[in-house]
Amino acid sequence: MMYGFQNKYISRLAQLIMVLGLCACSQQEIKDSGPSRPLDFSGSPDAVPKKETRTRAGNKSPYVIFGKTYRVLSDSKGFREQGEASWYGKKFHGRNTSNGEVYDMYAMTAAHKTLPIPSYVRVTNHQNGRSVVVRVNDRGPFHGNRVIDLSYAAASKLGFAERGTAPVSVEAIDTGNPPLRHAGVVPVGTAAVRPTVGIAQAPPSSPQPQNPRAGRQSFLQVAAFSQRQSAEQLLARLRNSIREPMRLTQARGLFRVHIGPLAKVNDIAAVRQTLQALSLGSGFVVNE
Known part of the structure; x- marks a missing residue:
């Protein structure tokens, strides 16, 4: 009887450990994190407001997330608004934002x-x-009463990266962008402008070179990062899937990932x- 009781007890204990393990795995899967080593972002420059074209990418309206409609x-x-700010980091680093950056x-x-x-x-x-100035290029957050999701660098500079959230005020900076005629449509007569801070944005209709060999070389710029390490990580990822030559260039404080030169359209x-x-x-074509 004692032996049977022990077996039954051990079996239940094993089941409990398994359940706890699954819970831990689930929590680990959804948990985000920052850099693997502490970094000081106190001297990092804010985003520099400038006039930019608003494209269809990222401006679909209305859209539905988790059964709720947003416009x-x-x-x-x-x-202007007030509420809780949160941040997102390594879990989404290198993935596309809502506008394709x-x-x-x-x-x-x-x-x-x-x-x-x-x-x-x-x-x-x-x-x-x-306070910090940031460039909005993504959608979210869709959790609780949070009003804005900041990059890890911005949250760190604001002093709440360790805590995860903080009460904030959000105030839009007027850059002179014309209003959208309706959400998701590019205003008529505007020209595409790439951002100078953060990630390089591909114009919605990048021109196709008719003859890449005509005196110049053609590259595809995939992205630009403010940190060399981020660009090198993307290069390593690309090399697993693309056999074309690649390079990393630096200009105006950004590290750009290029594929090429590409000889043919x-x-x-x-x-x-x-x-x-x-x-x-x-990506978008860079001719040199």
Whole structure:
């Protein structure tokens, strides 16, 4: 009897351990994290507000997440709100944002549910008075009462990366962008402008070179990062799927990932298909 009792006890204990293990795995899967080693972002420059074209990418309206409908504002002018800010980091680093850019947790960017993309906002931490300027290029957060999801760098500079959330004020910065005629449509007569801070954005209709060999070489720029390590990580990922030559260039404080030179228009099209399969957008052509 004692032997049977022990077996029954051990069996139940094993089941309990298994359940606890599954719970831990589930928590680990959804847990986000920052850099593997402490970094000081106190001297990192804020995003620099500038006039940019708002494209269809990232501005679909209305859109539905978890059964709730959201509508993108036609203009960010005068927008203000207060609430909880959170941050997202390594779990999404290198993935596409809502407008097709590549998320860089070391850049001064943010996600918002209803502001037009891109927009610039000043975020102020009520607990310590610190503020940063970030560029909105993603959608979210869709959790609880959180009003904005900041990059890890921005959260660190605001002083709440360790805690995870903080009460903040969000104030839009007017860059003179014309209002969207309706959310998701590019205003007529505007020209595509790439951001100078964070990730390089591909124009919605990148021109196709007719003859890449005509005196110049053609490259596909996949992304640009504010940190060299981020660019090198993307290069390593690309080399597992693409056999074309690649390079890393630096200019104006950004590290750019280029594929090429690509000799033929068909080569460019083939690489773009691979990038899309990897959820890395289509890149844009750089001729030199």
